[in-house]
Amino acid sequence: xxxxxxxxxxxxxxxxxxxxxxxxxxxxxxxxxxxxxxxxxxxxxxxxxxxxxxxxxxxxxxxxxxxxxxxxxxxxxxxxxxxxxxxxxxxxxxxxxxxxxxxxxxxxxxxxxxxxxxxxxxxxxxxxxxxxxxxxxxxxxxxxxxxxxxxxxxxxxxxxxxxxxxxxxxxxxxxxxxxxxxxxxxxxxxxxxxxxxxxxxxxxxxxxxxxxxxxxxxxxxxxxxxxxxxxxxxxxxxxxxxxxxxxxxxxxxxxxxxxxxxxxxxxxxxxxxxxxxxxxxxxxxxxxxxxxxxxxxxxxxxxxxxxxxxxxxxxxxxxxxxxxxxxxxxxxxxxxxxxx
Amino acid sequence: xxxxxxxxxxxxxxxxxxxxxxxxxxxxxxxxxxxxxxxxxxxxxxxxxxxxxxxxxxxxxxxxxxxxxxxxxxxxxxxxxxxxxxxxxxxxxxxxxxxxxxxxxxxxxxxxxxxxxxxxxxxxxxxxxxxxxxxxxxxxxxxxxxxxxxxxxxxxxxxxxxxxxxxxxxxxxxxxxxxxxxxxxxxxxxxxxxxxxxxxxxxxxxxxxxxxxxxxxxxxxxxxxxxxxxxxxxxxxxxxxxxxxxxxxxxxxxxxxxxxxxxxxxxxxxxxxxxxxxxxxxxxxxxxxxxxxxxxxxxxxxxxxxxxxxxxxxxxxxxxxxxxxxxxxxxxxxxxxxxx
Numbered sequence: 201x202x203x204x205x206x207x208x209x210x211x212x213x214x215x216x217x218x219x220x221x222x223x224x225x226x227x228x229x230x231x232x233x234x235x236x237x238x239x240x241x242x243x244x245x246x247x248x249x250x251x252x253x254x255x256x257x258x259x260x261x262x263x264x265x266x267x268x269x270x271x272x273x274x275x276x277x278x279x280x281x282x283x284x285x286x287x288x289x290x291x292x293x294x295x296x297x298x299x300x301x302x303x304x305x306x307x308x309x310x311x312x313x314x315x316x317x318x319x320x321x322x323x324x325x326x327x328x329x330x331x332x333x334x335x336x337x338x339x340x341x342x343x344x345x346x347x348x349x350x351x352x353x354x355x356x357x358x359x360x361x362x363x364x365x366x367x368x369x370x371x372x373x374x375x376x377x378x379x380x381x382x383x384x385x386x387x388x389x390x391x392x393x394x395x396x397x398x399x400x401x402x403x404x405x406x407x408x409x410x411x412x413x414x415x416x417x418x419x420x421x422x423x424x425x426x427x428x429x430x431x432x433x434x435x436x437x438x439x440x441x442x443x444x445x446x447x448x449x450x451x452x453x454x455x456x457x458x459x460x461x462x463x464x465x466x467x468x469x470x471x472x473x474x475x476x477x478x479x480x481x482x483x484x485x486x487x488x489x490x491x492x493x494x495x496x497x498x499x500x501x502x503x504x505x506x507x508x509x510x511x512x513x514x515x516x517x518x519x520x521x522x523x524x525x526x527x528x529x530x531x532x533x534x535x536x537x538x539x540x
Numbered sequence: 541x542x543x544x545x546x547x548x549x550x551x552x553x554x555x556x557x558x559x560x561x562x563x564x565x566x567x568x569x570x571x572x573x574x575x576x577x578x579x580x581x582x583x584x585x586x587x588x589x590x591x592x593x594x595x596x597x598x599x600x601x602x603x604x605x606x607x608x609x610x611x612x613x614x615x616x617x618x619x620x621x622x623x624x625x626x627x628x629x630x631x632x633x634x635x636x637x638x639x640x641x642x643x644x645x646x647x648x649x650x651x652x653x654x655x656x657x658x659x660x661x662x663x664x665x666x667x668x669x670x671x672x673x674x675x676x677x678x679x680x681x682x683x684x685x686x687x688x689x690x691x692x693x694x695x696x697x698x699x700x701x702x703x704x705x706x707x708x709x710x711x712x713x714x715x716x717x718x719x720x721x722x723x724x725x726x727x728x729x730x731x732x733x734x735x736x737x738x739x740x741x742x743x744x745x746x747x748x749x750x751x752x753x754x755x756x757x758x759x760x761x762x763x764x765x766x767x768x769x770x771x772x773x774x775x776x777x778x779x780x781x782x783x784x785x786x787x788x789x790x791x792x793x794x795x796x797x798x799x800x801x802x803x804x805x806x807x808x809x810x811x812x813x814x815x816x817x818x819x820x821x822x823x824x825x826x827x828x829x830x831x832x833x834x835x836x837x838x839x840x841x842x843x844x845x846x847x848x849x850x851x852x853x854x855x856x857x858x859x860x861x862x863x864x865x866x867x868x869x870x871x872x873x874x875x876x877x878x879x880x
Contacts, residue, residue, distance in 0.1 A: 254809075260775070261809045426804075435600070445808045460800025464766075468785045468816040469594075469601045476808040 206231040207512055209272040209300035215256055218453050218523065223256065224272055224300075224516050234305045237285050241278035241294065241304050245326050246512070246533040248519045249275070250424070251478075253452040262478055271299035272515075277314065277326040278304070279538055291540050293317060295326050300515050302535060317538045324497065327360065327506050327530040333493040334486055335479040336364035336422075339444035341372075342482070343475045344420040348373030351414045353433050356424035357395065358385035359522075360504075360530030361446060364493075365422045366395045367502055374420070377413045379406065379429060381525035388528075392503045406432045417441075426450045426461075434463035437472055445476040453523055505529030546571040547852055549612040549640035555596055558793050558863065563596065564612055564640075564856050574645045577625050581618035581634065581644050585666050586852070586873040588859045589615065590764070591818075593792040602818055611639035612855075617654065617666040618644070619878055631880050633657060635666050640855050642875060657878045664837065667700065667846050667870040673833040674826055675819040676704035679784035680762055681712075682822070683815045688713030690759035693750070693773050697735065698725035699862075700844075700870030701786060704833075705762045706735045707842055714760070717753045719746065719769060721865035728868075732843045746772045757781070766790045766801075774803035777812055785816040793863055845869030 206229050215223040234240045255266045255273055266273050276298035280288050287308055288294060296311035298304050314320055339361075346352050352369040356362045357378025366376040366389060378395045380386050386398035397413035399406055410418070410432060417438040423430055426448035437443070451458040467474055482489070496502035507529045509518040514533065521527040546569050555563040574580045595606045595613055606613050616638035620628050627648055628634060636651035638644050654660055679701075686692050692709040696702045697718025706716040706729060718735045720726050726738035737753035739746055750758070750772060757778040763770055766788035777783070791798040807814055822829070836842035847869045849858040854873065861867040 259809075260806065262779075262811070439602070448805050448808060451805065457802045458805075459802055460804030462797045462799055464800030464804075465788050465791065465798075466600065466816075467814060468788060468818075469599075471602070471816045471818065471821060473816075474807060474814040476806075476811045476813075478808075478811065481811060 204231050205229070206301060206303045208302075209512070209515060211256060211266045211268055211270060211272055213268070214258055215253070215453075217455050218520060219253060219256055219516065221516065226513055231303055232305055234282055234284050237307055238305050239280055239285060239288055239308050240282040241276075241298070241306060242281050242539075243276045243278045243298060243301060243304065243512070243535040244293070244538055245277040245323060245508075246298075246300060246515060246535050247275040247326070247330050248515065248522065248531040248533065249331060250447050250449045250452065250522050252519055253523070257452075271301055271304070274298060274300050275330045276304075277322060277330070279317070288313065291316065293319070293322060293538065295330055300512065302512060317540050322538060323506055323508060323532070323534075324504065325494070327532060328364075328493055328497065328502075328504055329490050331479055332360040332530050333364055334482060334489045335361050335446060336368060337489040337493060338479060338482040338485070339446050339477055340365050340368050340420070340422055343444040343473075343477060344422065344442040346372050346374040346420050349375070350419035351375045351377060351416065352420040352422065353377045353379065353410070353414065353418050354422045354424075355379045355429055355433070356447070356449065357398065358389050358528070359424065362422070362424060363389060363393050363505065363529065364502065366393050367496075369420070370394045371496075371501065377410070379425075385528070388505070392505075401429055407435070410436050420444075422446060424449060427458075431461045431463045434461055434466045434472075437466060437470055439470045441470060441472050443472060443474045445474055449523065507531045508534050510534045544571050545569070546641060546643045548642075549852075549855060551596060551606045551608055551610060551612055553608070554598055555593070555793075557795050558860060559593060559596055559856065561856065566853055571643055572645055574622055574624050577647055578645050579620055579625060579628055579648050580622040581616075581638070581646060582621050582879075583616045583618045583638060583641060583644065583852075583875040584633070584878055585617040585663060585848075586638075586640060586855060586875050587615040587666070587670050588855065588862065588871040588873065589671060590787050590789045590792065590862050592859055593863070597792075611641055611644070614638060614640050615670045616644075617662055617670070619657070628653065631656065633659070633662060633878065635670055640852070642852060657880050662878060663846055663848060663872070663874075664844065665834070667872060668704075668833055668837065668842075668844055669830050671819055672700040672870050673704060674822060674829045675786060676701045676708060677829040677833060678819060678822040678825070679786050679817055680705050680708050680760075683784040683813075683817060684760040684762065684782040686712050686714040686760050689715070691715045691717060691754045691756060692760040692762065693717045693719065693754065693758050694762045694764075695719045695769055695773070696764035696787070696789065697738065698729050698868070699764065702762070702764060703729060703733050703845065703869065704842065706733050707836075709760070710734045711836075711841065717750070719765075725868070728845070732845075741769055747775070750776050760784075762786060764789060766798075771801045771803045774801055774806045774812075777806060777810055779810045781810060781812050783812060783814045785814055789863065847871045848874050850874045
């Protein structure tokens, strides 16, 4: 790649179903210069998250969708190449909302510093702290408040968020039952993350396995998926149980309207609390969460698996691993290497 | 009716769809004598509530369904005919869980005294305090906590619960928008209950009317109905809005599984809290609610409409008015008159 060229994934058309290269195009463009008060960042890591697909659509959503023609939005870790502001210096590492691109120009608003190269293990800290850790932390602790001995069920349990949820649930003395899409994933969440039980929804009878592993019913559901799996869990939720609604990945690619859970009335019958949330609702409490998550990581209490693909050009193919469940842990693209 | 005969509605078979006389049969039986520690009650009023249909089914529900062959369960106001316990005396009025019957024998557990005849306006106090008032009070105030200026939407707004919800919302400084099934009901909730706006879902475009009457979106939904009307409201709910899920009357008679709301994902996108509840979850706080509700009634701040049909034999026909919306206010049967 020439020094004066930038590659940018731009949203050309809104996907119907799975996003493909008719929807997002990787375009070579001249690299601009940052203006007064602006930074030029080189993207080092691009986080790929289920919510990316939501941003491509024009459905009613929690922030503005990406506009047609605009660079695709993503959370990034980047390195400052040139700074026209005193807030950030050249070579500094930062993270925040950015673009699917080699470079981006920004006024730095909303970016957090990760210090000089080598100050922190960048991929791990970015993978955990950009969105996964706070999502798991606030969704589980603030919304569901699991008590010792309660049973917590987690869907997409081997994903970035799900694997952290189970581990925090265990630290709080609850039982953790995970639902994931392969035997390898099930083994990993049991052996490494400490889940008490794991269900492979692709090969096992989810209802029967929930009956086996949740003999006293379900007190907490951390929901990332939706659809028939959510219905199986809803059918087993206890009175006064809680559901943190974190994601509905099973339906982001849907072309037709998707019905809500057939067991919706369980919410009434069992007086369940269902609460939708996104991590950034808790932005003011991030320092507490990140402090605690980082401590757990340092102490080895929080296992975490990164699934890092290389090359910006692979971002779209890689993203779609989330929707067929073929990723293994927190998915991101290594766009470039840290310099210096 | 002879003095020694009791008529009892017994559940013969579980309904599929609307309950009819194949499911519930009115049976003449000898009137038994109360044993030691028991009471003989004459039923004066039988409350008919949407939840009665749930109790007839064997769906997963919030209390035991009525067993096949057992007397149909209902909330009743009754008068003590004979007492073999010192806790209640002959002639005293009581309310609590009872039977669809002329008489019942009970150990008095769970019954509340309403004093001697004439101490309170029986129909009004029973109609408000047995279930309607506490349901409206706790569902709105505890779950939804409406703030001054917020917009509260109420479905089945001219029903017993709905009419009270709107009035409490207004007392708290919120705007109240009701959805009901006739022009007469809409006029009544606006003119008498103080609703700011009312939508006749049978003749108006609910979505367009919600846009008109809720120009800043919906902050609170007090949901009694479910189905497509809930979807229309969900589509307009604000970030961090709240739904008290009180009932799903549109689906209690369904013969097939009913899908949840197509706009379920709004709960995620707008971080909505959905909380199912039943009034008896708040039993320990009833005195506070009933005290406040009674004061509002005495001060004329709380309008309330009773729809009283006469005759135990009409209970089943009358109950079904709830499901086609032809009742006007809190529905009950006058089974007998107060003596003395």
